[in-house]
Amino acid sequence: MFEEVTEPESTQTGAILEGTYLSFASESSVGGSTGGTGDWGGGNPNGQFEPGVLTAGEWNDLNNWDFWNNLLNNQEYYEDVNKWHLKEIERYSFLIADNKGSLVANAEISLFSNQVEVWKTKTDNNGMATLWSDLELDELTARVKFEETEAIVKDVKEFATGINKVTLNKAIVNTQIIDIFFAVDATGSMGDEIDYLKAELNNVIKRIKQNNPSLTMRFGSVFYRDKGDEYVTRPFGFTADEASLISFISKQSAAGGGDFPEAVHTAMDIGIMQNSWNDNASTRIMFLLLDAPPHYTQEVISSLELNLIKAAEKGIKIIPITASGIDKATEYLMRSFAILTNGTYVFITDDSGVGNAHLEPTIGEFQVEKLNDLMVRLIGEYVTGNVNI
Numbered sequence: 487m488f489e490e491v492t493e494p495e496s497t498q499t500g501a502i503l504e505g506t507y508l509s510f511a512s513e514s515s516v517g518g519s520t521g522g523t524g525d526w527g528g529g530n531p532n533g534q535f536e537p538g539v540l541t542a543g544e545w546n547d548l549n550n551w552d553f554w555n556n557l558l559n560n561q562e563y564y565e566d567v568n569k570w571h572l573k574e575i576e577r578y579s580f581l582i583a584d585n586k587g588s589l590v591a592n593a594e595i596s597l598f599s600n601q602v603e604v605w606k607t608k609t610d611n612n613g614m615a616t617l618w619s620d621l622e623l624d625e626l627t628a629r630v631k632f633e634e635t636e637a638i639v640k641d642v643k644e645f646a647t648g649i650n651k652v653t654l655n656k657a658i659v660n661t662q663i664i665d666i667f668f669a670v671d672a673t674g675s676m677g678d679e680i681d682y683l684k685a686e687l688n689n690v691i692k693r694i695k696q697n698n699p700s701l702t703m704r705f706g707s708v709f710y711r712d713k714g715d716e717y718v719t720r721p722f723g724f725t726a727d728e729a730s731l732i733s734f735i736s737k738q739s740a741a742g743g744g745d746f747p748e749a750v751h752t753a754m755d756i757g758i759m760q761n762s763w764n765d766n767a768s769t770r771i772m773f774l775l776l777d778a779p780p781h782y783t784q785e786v787i788s789s790l791e792l793n794l795i796k797a798a799e800k801g802i803k804i805i806p807i808t809a810s811g812i813d814k815a816t817e818y819l820m821r822s823f824a825i826l827t828n829g830t831y832v833f834i835t836d837d838s839g840v841g842n843a844h845l846e847p848t849i850g851e852f853q854v855e856k857l858n859d860l861m862v863r864l865i866g867e868y869v870t871g872n873v874n875i
Contacts, residue, residue, distance in 0.1 A: 535681045537689030540857040541837035542807070544864070545849040546830040547821055548616060551577065551645065553850060554825070557818075563848060566814035570822075577645035578617045582609050582630055584658040589613030589871055591660040591768035592801060593632040597642065599623040607828065608801030611660065611768050611871035616645075616828050632658060663767040664703045664869055665724060666694070667802075669753045670738070671776040671809075672709040672720070677740035678841035679809050679834065683775060686858040688732045693862050695728050698869065705731045706761060709738045710753035716741065718749050721756050724763075750780035751789040758793045763800050769868050770802040771829075773861070777811035779819060794826050803829040805864065807857075810834065810842040817847055832860060 547554040557563055582590045593609045597617040605617040628639040635656040643650050691705055706724040722734045757772050780786050804827040806820035821831045836844050837854050
């Protein structure tokens, strides 16, 4: 599936990540001059870190699809986009309801071309799912399955021509089970913001539990650095005891790193592949907080491919949250992670005055929010659903 790549000591030909429709850099380096290393600024001289300080914005490329495609084809952004060789893909959107018209979460949808499966995912609490394929595939069909109930779509519409609406011949009650996971870059360059981020995450966890007392909720986390550091990953598996996770997060600190890329792929593997995500959950979210991209090696590329495919299959929405230090290529890569897993893109802004300068994303108009409020809002939207047929 991939061409062989070596460590970025010389220029290589691009390796197409066919399964996820990303093609990885032919550049000698995917990094930039910022992020991943160096002393940290900002901070609180009094050592007090309260929630509601960091500011952020959100941009959902699935809701701004023409904007995303225009960006990929715009020569002005060609170099940054093609450091990871993001390419055009075909999009297929589905809306699934039961026989009473209620939207169905956790329905499994498989897309086939000439009877060969090309993508699989699960619906969210909106009854929505987006699937992907290479351009110009033919003989497309889809199978929608919930428990033992199935429906076959014989003529799948491309997104440009409409949404594939499917009604299952069964009354279905969505579960009230929620899994939320936080993967956090804890290398030295995150030091300008990590104590604030810890306060925000702890606040988000408490508020989500308070706002949804009837839900069965589990939380998990992994803090990660890079090879050669004190640790590569420091995981905390899913638990219904939010106080224990809050205690774990509060004890973490930023150190290590040393080059621009970090062990993003290892953290994703811990979060996606090595965690016991609930198969019956109606909402699964993985927040990925970072300020640097993955390494560019064949091993990492293969790991990213597998984890993105598995995240989609399991119905895990990846929501990247980018901090100070990322470059444009990392922005586009993180937005692709969100697109492929039906997630959304979040970025910390300069409005709070905390930390080093934050990259301004290439997007349309957006609203600046408190990061903790934004995360609580997104979780609430994905938990409750907000789409009508």
